[in-house]
Amino acid sequence: MSESETLVDFEGAITFGTIEMLLNQLRSSRDFQEMNKPARKRLYSIFVESIDNIFKYGMPQTRNDRVEGNMPRISVSRKDEHYLIRAGNLVDNDLIGELKFKLDRVNQLDDEALKSLYEEVINRESDASETGAGLGLITMALRTDKDIEYSFTEVDNDHSYFEMEITLNG
Amino acid sequence: MEKLTIESTLNSPRIILDPASNQFEFSGESRPENVRNFYMPILEWLEAFAGECAGKGKGGGDQPLEFRFGFEYFNSTSAKYILDVFKILHNIQEAGTGIQVKWRYEEDDEDMFEVGQEMARMSGLEFEYVEVEVE
Numbered sequence: 001m002s003e004s005e006t007l008v009d010f011e012g013a014i015t016f017g018t019i020e021m022l023l024n025q026l027r028s029s030r031d032f033q034e035m036n037k038p039a040r041k042r043l044y045s046i047f048v049e050s051i052d053n054i055f056k057y058g059m060p061q062t063r064n065d066r067v068e069g070n071m072p073r074i075s076v077s078r079k080d081e082h083y084l085i086r087a088g089n090l091v092d093n094d095l096i097g098e099l100k101f102k103l104d105r106v107n108q109l110d111d112e113a114l115k116s117l118y119e120e121v122i123n124r125e126s127d128a129s130e131t132g133a134g135l136g137l138i139t140m141a142l143r144t145d146k147d148i149e150y151s152f153t154e155v156d157n158d159h160s161y162f163e164m165e166i167t168l169n170g
Numbered sequence: 171m172e173k174l175t176i177e178s179t180l181n182s183p184r185i186i187l188d189p190a191s192n193q194f195e196f197s198g199e200s201r202p203e204n205v206r207n208f209y210m211p212i213l214e215w216l217e218a219f220a221g222e223c224a225g226k227g228k229g230g231g232d233q234p235l236e237f238r239f240g241f242e243y244f245n246s247t248s249a250k251y252i253l254d255v256f257k258i259l260h261n262i263q264e265a266g267t268g269i270q271v272k273w274r275y276e277e278d279d280e281d282m283f284e285v286g287q288e289m290a291r292m293s294g295l296e297f298e299y300v301e302v303e304v305e
Contacts, residue, residue, distance in 0.1 A: 016203045020180055037278045041243070045281070048201055048245050119292055122250050135246035143281070 007031050007076040007083075008047075014058075014072045019051055022074065031078050039170050042143040043083055046166050047076060049136040050087040056136070057099060057162065058089035070161050081170045088163040096152055096160060102134055103150050103164075106141035114142050144168050171222055174215045182208055183241065187215055194237040197274075200244035200252070209251035216258040223267040234268030240275075240302070241282065249285075256293035263295065273297040276304050 007029040010022055026032055026047060032040060054072050072089040091099070109117060121134045141148060146167040152160040171189055178184035183198035202208040237259060244252060256271070263269040273286035283299060290297040 037276065038280055041279055041281055044243060045245075048243075052201075052245060052247065115288065118288070122253055122292070135249065139246040139249075 004077060004079045005031055007078065009075040009077075011073045012071050014051065014054055014074070019048075022051065023047070026076060035170060039083075039168065043076070043085070043168055046085050046140050046143050046168065047074075049140050050074060050085055050164070050166070053136050053164075054087060054089045057091050057095055070155055070159075073163075078170065083168040083170055085166045085168065086163065088161060090155065090159055091152075091162045093154075093158050093160055096162075099150075099162065100152075102137050103148055106137050107147040109141070111142060114138055118142070140166060171215075171219055174212070176212075183244075185212060187212070187219070189219065189235075192233075192235065194235060195240070196238070196252075196255075197240040197242075199242050200248040202248070205245075205247040205251060209248070209254070213251065213254055213258065216255060220258055220262045220265070223262050224265040226267075232268065234270040235262075236270045236272060238272045238274065239286075242276065253289060253292055256289055256295055260294050269295065271295055271297045272300055274300045274302050277301055 008022055008025045010018075010025075012018075014022075023044075026044070032043070035043065051074060054074070058072055070090045073087065075084075075086045077084050077086075105117070106114065118135065118138045121138065137148070144166055149165040149167075151163050153163070154160050173188035173190060174185065175188070176182070176185040178198040179202075181199060182202040183196055183200045186193050186195040188194070200208075241252075259269050259271065271290070273283075273290075275282035275286060283301075286297055286299060
């Protein structure tokens, strides 16, 4: 029989203040407290990086009518021994190519190759926001053995809703 | 040099850089709202300190400076700046002042141990690893 539990489930504008609230929810959930330390730290890391990713790639959450019904979403749930981290946000269609490239790349690489890529990206002297986003996805990929699943759902000619799902063994 | 101390917050680490008492420490969580703004003064302080060390031509029989790192967590954006810290420390060492890095990580936190090994490899410094019991 399968058992499932929701640790965090949030939909709405995410500001820096929201992050503390979400992290508190995660930390105070019983499942989180009962996890072994390595898994707990991995879940925490993937959760923070997922939120950071929404900040980096997400559309400004105000002054935009399209945001209606397409607010950022973040959730953590457990199904049996697996944890599922889901994050979604509206993105500019111009960013889809870059995001797809980076996601496919980290999904293809094994841990050793991910570490080489990590070193290459962390040492690259360029715009911090660009390298930051690359490092975030590499960090997430290093914390899980499974592929990062993702999808883009077109909202209009200029925007799509981007969702990503990461599975972690508990 | 004037010491630099920064108290920890929920999302930023505690930093002590105090040559007078030979205390150098980074600890806590690092995911500040503006990572660059948080780390720039620290990197600038270390660069100035590097210049001071080089000027003194310290080394030889002197005790190495002990830098203690005890991060519970840092996000990927912070990692870039933390690596910059180690690169400056490596330069200080290359210029003749001994540096000893103690990388503390919580018991069973294999990822933090591994991140330390990567930081050591990428910066060219040797770390001493200290597993710390918690609770």
